[in-house]
Amino acid sequence: MAVIESHELVKIYDEEGVPVRAVNGVDVSIKRGEFSAIVGPSGSGKTTLLNIIGGLDEPTSGTVSIEGTDLFALDQNERIDFRLHHIGFVFQAYNLIPVLTAIENVAFILQMQGKPNRECRQRARELLESVGLSDKIDKRPNELSGGQQQRVAVARALASKPDFVLADEPTANLDSTSSANLLDMMAELNRKEEITFIFSTHDQRVIDRARRVMTLEDGKIVSDETREPETA
Amino acid sequence: MLHLKLAWRNIWRNKRRTLITIFSIFVAVVLSALSNSMQIGSYDQMIENVAGLYLGYAQVHQDGYWDDPQLNNSFGDSDSLQQKIASVDEVTHVVPRIESYALAAGREQSRASLVIGMHPEKEKVLVDPQQKLVKGDYFESPSQRAALVSEGLADYLNLSVGDTLVILGQGFRGMSAADKYPITGILDMGMPQMNKNTVYIPLHTAQELFGAYDRLTAYALMVEDARSVEEVVTTVRSRLSDDYEVMSWQTLMPELVQAIEADWASGMIMLLVLYMVVGFGIFGTILMMVAERQYELGVMMAIGTHKATLQIMMVLELLMISIIGVIGGAIGSLPFIWYFHLNPIRLSGTAAEAVEQFGIEPIVPFSTDPQVLFIQAAIIFGIAVIISLYPVVHIQRLQPVKAMQK
Ligand SMILES: Nc1ncnc2c1ncn2[C@@H]1O[C@H](COP(=O)(O)OP(=O)(O)OP(=O)(O)O)[C@@H](O)[C@H]1O
Ligand SMILES: [Mg+2]
Numbered sequence: 331m332a333v334i335e336s337h338e339l340v341k342i343y344d345e346e347g348v349p350v351r352a353v354n355g356v357d358v359s360i361k362r363g364e365f366s367a368i369v370g371p372s373g374s375g376k377t378t379l380l381n382i383i384g385g386l387d388e389p390t391s392g393t394v395s396i397e398g399t400d401l402f403a404l405d406q407n408e409r410i411d412f413r414l415h416h417i418g419f420v421f422q423a424y425n426l427i428p429v430l431t432a433i434e435n436v437a438f439i440l441q442m443q444g445k446p447n448r449e450c451r452q453r454a455r456e457l458l459e460s461v462g463l464s465d466k467i468d469k470r471p472n473e474l475s476g477g478q479q480q481r482v483a484v485a486r487a488l489a490s491k492p493d494f495v496l497a498d499e500p501t502a503n504l505d506s507t508s509s510a511n512l513l514d515m516m517a518e519l520n521r522k523e524e525i526t527f528i529f530s531t532h533d534q535r536v537i538d539r540a541r542r543v544m545t546l547e548d549g550k551i552v553s554d555e556t557r558e559p560e561t562a
Numbered sequence: 563m564l565h566l567k568l569a570w571r572n573i574w575r576n577k578r579r580t581l582i583t584i585f586s587i588f589v590a591v592v593l594s595a596l597s598n599s600m601q602i603g604s605y606d607q608m609i610e611n612v613a614g615l616y617l618g619y620a621q622v623h624q625d626g627y628w629d630d631p632q633l634n635n636s637f638g639d640s641d642s643l644q645q646k647i648a649s650v651d652e653v654t655h656v657v658p659r660i661e662s663y664a665l666a667a668g669r670e671q672s673r674a675s676l677v678i679g680m681h682p683e684k685e686k687v688l689v690d691p692q693q694k695l696v697k698g699d700y701f702e703s704p705s706q707r708a709a710l711v712s713e714g715l716a717d718y719l720n721l722s723v724g725d726t727l728v729i730l731g732q733g734f735r736g737m738s739a740a741d742k743y744p745i746t747g748i749l750d751m752g753m754p755q756m757n758k759n760t761v762y763i764p765l766h767t768a769q770e771l772f773g774a775y776d777r778l779t780a781y782a783l784m785v786e787d788a789r790s791v792e793e794v795v796t797t798v799r800s801r802l803s804d805d806y807e808v809m810s811w812q813t814l815m816p817e818l819v820q821a822i823e824a825d826w827a828s829g830m831i832m833l834l835v836l837y838m839v840v841g842f843g844i845f846g847t848i849l850m851m852v853a854e855r856q857y858e859l860g861v862m863m864a865i866g867t868h869k870a871t872l873q874i875m876m877v878l879e880l881l882m883i884s885i886i887g888v889i890g891g892a893i894g895s896l897p898f899i900w901y902f903h904l905n906p907i908r909l910s911g912t913a914a915e916a917v918e919q920f921g922i923e924p925i926v927p928f929s930t931d932p933q934v935l936f937i938q939a940a941i942i943f944g945i946a947v948i949i950s951l952y953p954v955v956h957i958q959r960l961q962p963v964k965a966m967q968k
Contacts, residue, residue: 387963421864424857
C-alpha cells in the first residue's frame with residue numbers, strides 16, 4: 331500500500347520572466363517501509379520535489395496524497411498540523427532549535443502535540459537511545475558534532491511516529507565516517523521498525539545503501555530502480 | 563510554559579545585545595521619569611508659590627476688580643458672605659484682604675508699594691508673614707496700629723524696627739489715605755520682586771487708612787485639592803450673585819498658565835525624541851532577532867510549529883526584555899526623584915530671573931507623584947508592545963521554504 335502518491339506534479343518558478351520547471355510532471359508512489367533515494371545533478375529538482383511531498387511548498391499543479399489525504403486540499407494551518415503528526419523532517423544542517431537541549435528538541439514535537447510532559451521526556455529519551463545518544467541528552471546543539479546533531483534530528487523526526495521521514499541531503503555536511511554511521515542507523519531503524527525513509531543525496535555511498543533509487547533530471551524522473559543494497 | 567522557556571532562553575542567546583537593549587529601556591525610563599518629575603514638580607512649585615502661598619487657589623472680588631484693581635471696586639465684607647463661601651465643601655479657608663498701591667515713605671526716601679491689609683490670624687494659612695519675619699514681632703490684633711515692611715523696602719527707605727513708616731495714597735472713593743505706623747517687623751518675602759515693595763498692615767487698620775470700613779478687595783480661598791479648583795470656582799460662583807467675580811489661579815495668572823503650557827510643550831518634544839530613540843533601539847534589536855533566526859523559524863514551521871506559537875514566543879521575548887528594563891528603570895529612578903525632591907535644584911542666571919518675575923522661588927523640587935513614574939514606564943512599555951507587532955507581522959508572512967533558503 332502506498333504511503334505517498336503523487337500525480338502529475340509540476341512546479342514552475344518564474345525567474346525574471348523565464349519559467350523554470352523545477353519539477354516537471356512527477357508521478358511517484360512510495361510504499362510503507364521503503365528506503366529510497368532521490369538522486370540527480372544539482373538543480374535537477376530534488377529539494378523542490380521533497381518540499382512538495384512534505385507539504386512545505388505548493389506545486390503549480392498536480393496532487394500529493396499521503397495515506398489517502400490530499401495534502402494540498404488542506405489549508406495552511408491544517409497542513410502544519412498534518413506535518414506535525416504525519417511527516418518527519420531531517421534537513422541538511424541546523425535542524426535543531428539552538429536554545430533547547432537534545433532531549434528538549436526531541437520532546438518539542440511531542441509537546442506541540444499536546445502530550446503530557448513526562449511522556450514527552452520519556453519518549454524523547456528512548457528515541458535518543460535508539461540513535462545512540464543516551465549520553466548526550468542534556469547537551470545543546472552547539473555542544474554536539476555535526477553527525478550527532480543529525481542523529482538528534484532523526485530522533486526528532488521519529489518522535490511523532492510519522493508515516494515517513496523526508497531527509498534532504500542529510501549527510502551533505504558530514505565527514506565520511508559520520509555519514510556512514512548515520513546511514514547505518516537510518517537503515518537499522520528502517521529494518522527493525524519499518525520506518526519509511528526518503529532521502530535526496532549526491533553521495534555515492536549513500537546511494538549504494540538505498541533499496542530504491544529514483545533519478546531526477548530537469549525535474550523528471552528518468553530512472554527508477556529497486557534493488558538489494560550492498561551491505562556495508 | 564514551553565513558550566516562556568523558549569523565549570527566556572532566546573533572549574539570553576545574545577547576552578550583550580539583550581543587556582544593551584534592557585539598559586537603553588532602563589535609561590529611557592529613568593530619563594523620562596526624571597524630566598517629567600522635574601517638570602511637574604516645578605509646576606507644582608510654581609502653583610504652590612503663586613497660588614498656594616500668595617494669591618490663594620481662587621479669589622472672590624467685586625465684579626470687575628481684577629480688570630481694574632482699585633479700591634472703588636472693593637466689596638462689603640460680611641460674616642454671611644464669608645459663610646456662604648466657606649460652606650462650599652472643598653473650600654478650607656477664606657482669607658480677607660484689602661490692598662492698594664500707595665507711597666511708602668521714610669525720612670528721606672519714598673517708593674510706590676503694595677499696601678496689604680490682612681487679618682493676622684487668617685493670613686497664616688496663606689502668606690504667613692510671621693514665618694517670614696527676620697526681625698521684630700508679628701501683629702497682635704487686626705486693629706493694631708503697626709506695619710511689617712519687606713526687607714528690600716526697609717533697606718531702601720533706610721528704616722528698621724521701631725522706626726515710623728509713612729503711607730500716602732488714595733483711599734476709597736477718592737478720599738486721601740495718609741497715616742503713619744510704627745514698624746514692628748521686617749519680612750523676607752523670599753522673592754526679590756515682593757521684597758522690594760511690600761507693606762503689611764492689620765486688616766482693620768488698613769480699612770481705616772483707606773476709608774473703606776468693612777470693605778475688602780478680595781477673599782483669597784484655599785481649597786482641599788489644587789487640581790479641583792475649577793469645580794470649586796464654579797460652585798462658589800453659583801452661590802454668589804453677579805456682583806462678584808470668582809476666579810481660579812489659572813484665570814488670575816494666565817501668564818503662569820501659559821508659561822507652564824509652553825514649558826510642558828517643550829518638555830514633550832524632548833520626551834518624544836527620547837521615545838523615538840528608544841523605539842528605534844528596540845526596533846533594531848527586534849530586526850536583528852528576526853533576521854538572524856529566519857532559518858530557525860523556517861525549520862520550526864516545517865516540523866509543525868504553528869505561526870501563533872512563534873509569534874507568542876517572539877512577543878514574549880520582547881516583553882521580557884521590556885519588563886526588565888521598565889521595572890528596573892522605575893526602581894532606578896526612585897532614588898534620584900527622591901533625592902531631588904528633598905534637595906531641589908536651584909536655578910540661576912536668566913532661568914532664575916524668568917521664574918522670579920512671577921514671584922516664584924527659583925527652585926525645582928521633583929514631583930514624587932507616583933503617577934509620573936507610572937505613566938512614563940507605561941509609555942515606554944507601550945512602545946515596546948507596539949514594536950513587538952513587527953515580528954508578529956513578519957512571522958505571519960513567513961513561508962518555511964523561503965525562510966530556509968540561504
Ligand atoms: N525559490 C526558487 N525560486 C526560483 N527558482 C528556484 C527556487 N528554488 C529552486 N529553484 C530552481 O529550481 C530548480 C531545482 O532546484 P532544486 O533546489 O530543487 O534542485 P536540487 O536538485 O535540490 O539541487 P541541489 O542538488 O543543488 O540541492 C533549479 O533550477 C533552481 O534554480
Ligand atoms: Mg537540494
